[in-house]
Amino acid sequence: MHRRTVEDRIFDTVNISLLVIITLITMYPFYYLIIISFNNGLDSSLGGIYFWPREFTLNNYEKFLSDPKWIKSFGVSVLRTVVGASITIFFTCLTAYGLAYRNLMFQKAYFSFFIVAMYTSGGLIPYYVVLRSLGLLNTFWVYVVPGAVTIFFLIIAVSFFREIPAEMEESARIDGASDLTIFFKMILPVSKPLMAAMGLFIGVGQWNSWVDSAYFVNKDSLRTLTYRMMEIINQGMIPTDMASAERAAAVTGVTTFSIQVTAMVIAVIPILLVYPFLQKYFVQGIMIGSVKG
Amino acid sequence: MDQLTKISAPQRTQQLPAAKRSVWRQIAKQKYAHLFVLTGMLFILVFNYLPMFGILMAFKDYSISSGIKGIFTSDWVGLKYFKEFVGAYNFKLIVTNTLAISLLKLFFTFPLPILLAIMFNEVRSKFFKRFAQTVSYFPHFISWIVVSGLLVIFLSTNSGIVNDLLKGLGLIENSLPFLSSPNYFWGLAVTTAMWKEAGWWTIIFLAAISGLSPALYDAAEMDGAGRLRRIWHITLPGIRGTIVVVLIMAIGSLLGGGLVGSNFEQSYLLGNAMNNERSEILQTYAFKMGLAQGRYAYATAIDLLQSIIAIILVFGSNYISKKITKNGLF
Numbered sequence: 054m055h056r057r058t059v060e061d062r063i064f065d066t067v068n069i070s071l072l073v074i075i076t077l078i079t080m081y082p083f084y085y086l087i088i089i090s091f092n093n094g095l096d097s098s099l100g101g102i103y104f105w106p107r108e109f110t111l112n113n114y115e116k117f118l119s120d121p122k123w124i125k126s127f128g129v130s131v132l133r134t135v136v137g138a139s140i141t142i143f144f145t146c147l148t149a150y151g152l153a154y155r156n157l158m159f160q161k162a163y164f165s166f167f168i169v170a171m172y173t174s175g176g177l178i179p180y181y182v183v184l185r186s187l188g189l190l191n192t193f194w195v196y197v198v199p200g201a202v203t204i205f206f207l208i209i210a211v212s213f214f215r216e217i218p219a220e221m222e223e224s225a226r227i228d229g230a231s232d233l234t235i236f237f238k239m240i241l242p243v244s245k246p247l248m249a250a251m252g253l254f255i256g257v258g259q260w261n262s263w264v265d266s267a268y269f270v271n272k273d274s275l276r277t278l279t280y281r282m283m284e285i286i287n288q289g290m291i292p293t294d295m296a297s298a299e300r301a302a303a304v305t306g307v308t309t310f311s312i313q314v315t316a317m318v319i320a321v322i323p324i325l326l327v328y329p330f331l332q333k334y335f336v337q338g339i340m341i342g343s344v345k346g
Numbered sequence: 347m348d349q350l351t352k353i354s355a356p357q358r359t360q361q362l363p364a365a366k367r368s369v370w371r372q373i374a375k376q377k378y379a380h381l382f383v384l385t386g387m388l389f390i391l392v393f394n395y396l397p398m399f400g401i402l403m404a405f406k407d408y409s410i411s412s413g414i415k416g417i418f419t420s421d422w423v424g425l426k427y428f429k430e431f432v433g434a435y436n437f438k439l440i441v442t443n444t445l446a447i448s449l450l451k452l453f454f455t456f457p458l459p460i461l462l463a464i465m466f467n468e469v470r471s472k473f474f475k476r477f478a479q480t481v482s483y484f485p486h487f488i489s490w491i492v493v494s495g496l497l498v499i500f501l502s503t504n505s506g507i508v509n510d511l512l513k514g515l516g517l518i519e520n521s522l523p524f525l526s527s528p529n530y531f532w533g534l535a536v537t538t539a540m541w542k543e544a545g546w547w548t549i550i551f552l553a554a555i556s557g558l559s560p561a562l563y564d565a566a567e568m569d570g571a572g573r574l575r576r577i578w579h580i581t582l583p584g585i586r587g588t589i590v591v592v593l594i595m596a597i598g599s600l601l602g603g604g605l606v607g608s609n610f611e612q613s614y615l616l617g618n619a620m621n622n623e624r625s626e627i628l629q630t631y632a633f634k635m636g637l638a639q640g641r642y643a644y645a646t647a648i649d650l651l652q653s654i655i656a657i658i659l660v661f662g663s664n665y666i667s668k669k670i671t672k673n674g675l676f
Contacts, residue, residue, distance in 0.1 A: 060572045068465055069474070075462075076481045079545070082496045083484075085507070089499075100505020148386025154379035158372055163383050170394040176649035178636045179400020179417070183392065186414040202389040232378035261489035264611070268637055279491045286495050286615060314499070317492050324487050331487070332480065 083321060090114070090318045094311030108306070113315040116307045123281065123316060129193075130260055130278040137197040137259040138252045144201040145251065146244065149210030150236050155219065171204040177268070184269055195269045196259070196277075206251050213247045214240065250334035253327060260323060278320055285313045404428070404647040410640065427647035436626065444627040444652070447535050447609055448600040454536050456596055458544040460589060463551035464577055479552075482545025490608060493542055494615035497534065501525055525616065528624035535612050535625075547592070554588040555581060590671050597663040601628070601656050628652045 089097050093108035101107075117123050152163060174180070181190075189195040217240065225235050241248075263279035270276070373380060399417055404427060406420045431437060462482065469475040485493065500507050503521035512518045524530045558580065566576050602609060610629040617625030628648055636645025 058572065060574070064468070064573045065470070068468055072465055072469065072474075072478045076478050079481050079485060079541070082500065085499075086496070098505065100510065103507065144386060144389065147382045151379040151382030151384075151386070154376060156372075157376060157379055157383075158369070159380075163387070166387060167390060170390045173398060174394065175397030175400040176646060176653065177632065178642050178646045178649065179397035179403060180393070181637065182400055182403075182410070182414060182417070182642070183396050185410070187392070199389075199393045202386045204390070207386070236378075236382075257487050261487075261491070263489065263491055279489050282491045282495060283615065286491065286498060313495065317495050320492055321488060328484065328487070332483075 086314055086318050086321070089311065090315045092311070093306035094308035095306045097311055097314075098308060110306060112305045112307050113311045116305065116312060117315045117319065120312075123278075123312075125274060126276045126278045126281045127319065129275060133193070133196040133262075133277065134256050134259040137200065138256045140197050140201050141203055141206070141255050142248050142251050145203055145206050146210055146241065146248070147236070148202055149207050150214055150240055152207070153211045153214035154232075167204050167207060181268065190269050191272050191275070193275060196262070196265060200255075203255070206255070210244075210247060210251075213244065217243060246334070249330070253331045253334060256327070257324060257331070260320075278316065282313065282316050282320065285309065285316075401646065401650055403643050404650045406643060408643045408646075410642055423643075427644045428651065430644065431648055431651070436631075439623055440626050440628055440631050443613075443624060444601060444609075444629075447532060447613075447627060450532055450536050451539050451609075452596060452600060455540050455544060456593065458540055459547035460551050460585070462544055463548040463555060464581055466548060466552060467555050467581070468573065468577075479545070479548070482548065484545070485542040486546035488542070490542075490611035490615060493538060494612070497538060497616065498525065501534075526618070526620040528621040531616070531621045531624040534616060535609070538612065550592060551585060551588060554585040558584040586671070590667055594660070594663050594667055598656070598660040600659055601652055 085103075088102060088104070088106045090113050091109055091111070092102060092106040093110045094113060096102075096108040151157070152160065152167075157163075184190055184195060184199065189198065221239065221243075222235055225239060230238070261279060263277055263283050266275070266277045266280035267283065396414070402417055403420075405422055405424060406417070407423050408416055408420045410416075412420060466475055466479055469478070501509070501524040503509060503523055503526075506521070506524075508524070509518075509521040512522070522530070524534065562580050562584075563576055566580055571579065609627055610633075613625045613627050613630045614633070617630060628651065632645045632648040632652070635641045635648065
């Protein structure tokens with residue numbers, strides 16, 4: 054039935070070739086980061102490294118792991134990712150469970166309240182004023198509290214909870230379970246796929262975030278990993294500009310540039326690790342999201 | 347299945363009289379559900395609705411020392427801050443950059459996911475198809491910080507690979523100052539956005555394509571239509587609805603960066619004193635005026651101006667789309 058014509062052959066060749074090129078262009082920059090992070094920093098600044106480290110070294114990682122500044126911001130990033138994702142999952146699911154309640158009074162009004170908020174905002178400055186008045190600026194909580202209920206996931210969670218068979222809850226209710234018990238003992242445990250998807254998306258968002266660290270925090274101990282990288286990028290990390298730093302680093306061969314590259318690898322690795330798990334969920338996530346606009 | 351409906355049907359009829367009971371008794375019965383919803387509403391009220399009142403600041407002589415209360419109590423100044431911005435020496439430049447970067451991104455990045463989705467769809471090897479797709483989504487999950495860092499490394503005039511490559515191919519003699527000359531900024535913004543987000547948006551078009559009936563393709567093949575004709579006459583018309591909806595969404599979020607990520611982050615991270623005349627946009631300017639210089643009311647006015655342009659774009663594109671394709675978001 055499917056006889057390959059000449060057109061087919063040309064089409065397939067061109068198509069596959071283009072896709073191979075696109076795939077390489079997408080992957081190579083990450084590969085390049087990794088080889089540079091394993092190369093002597095002074096040597097890297099000479100350029101000309103494309104496929105393998107030229108002067109292999111672990112010094113960049115050693116320096117990174119022994120620098121309290123980087124370690125601390127790494128810790129802040131990990132903490133906000135874990136705490137932020139947990140808080141958001143909990144409060145978003147709690148609200149969604151309430152909204153998904155059968156025959157809930159004022160349900161329409163509740164929904165409009167959330168939908169309107171999804172499409173409007175007051176802008177950066179008024180938001181800043183609110184955070185400031187609440188005393189959230191310069192605290193760790195500014196990373197996790199404002200996003201505790203995320204409307205996008207709220208809508209996904211509501212439609213998920215509505216799929217749970219009513220009989221399950223009703224039988225529990227007959228056995229004398231209250232709504233609180235049902236939520237904690239039944240709904241949350243059966244919602245693992247939902248929570249995994251939320252956790253991964255929110256986690257990645259938290260891990261990558263730097264804008265809030267730049268806007269709302271000026272305590273050095275609260276800086277995130279991505280913020281620190283931004284600092285170096287803004288200083289201009291072009292290798293030639295690093296002359297003085299390089300002289301100081303002559304012994305170990307570690308330069309500001311090579312540390313920056315190492316930090317970038319470290320920022321990408323956690324995402325690379327969760328990526329295989331993430332994959333199962335993101336198609337569903339984007340589909341629901343796009344339907345709601 | 348039959349049994350399930352039999353069991354639940356009488357229960358539903360039993361619930362009907364419940365609606366007739368007094369409102370208070372029903373609320374009391376659902377007290378936890380209401381409590382849960384109200385907990386969530388509290389967060390949204392504080393972090394979404396409260397800042398909306400802050401828009402008043404754009405028309406007032408607001409000072410940060412007066413806190414939230416000051417939003418309501420400070421004196422009205424009318425359009426003073428809007429006039430000041432319109433009269434600013436760089437007003438034209440900033441508005442031009444904002445619109446140009448957004449429109450260029452729309453024009454160049456919007457067709458790309460559609461094209462990619464069609465290309466993926468035509469791959470016969472299941473393994474390669476999945477591999478290429480998986481790789482293409484990956485940059486979506488990487489922070490703009492890392493992407494900007496990559497750009498700085500790859501475009502460096504000293505040992506950057508892009509300059510090496512162009513020199514190696516004999517296309518240029520001296521390194522091009524990608525990051526320090528205003529001429530390249532728009533191109534950089536568009537290219538990085540394409541690289542980072544094109545793969546991600548193929549998901550939605552691939553889903554639309556997979557919903558098309560294989561019978562259509564078989565029939566077309568019987569009639570002697572080749573691959574390109576089948577794409578042109580079946581795939582593209584088949585996903586037209588999806589394309590329109592995504593396009594309107596893209597236009598709606600255009601000033602923020604559309605579907606392809608953040609205009610702010612790009613301009614903030616890659617903008618510098620040397621390429622400022624092409625990289626300064628409304629958001630970076632509002633940021634510098636507001637949080638960096640403490641001119642809160644002025645920055646709010648600039649933010650508001652941007653929101654107004656965005657609203658006009660959404661309603662405008664929706665209106666045009668309805669006229670042309672009878673298809674719109676609302």
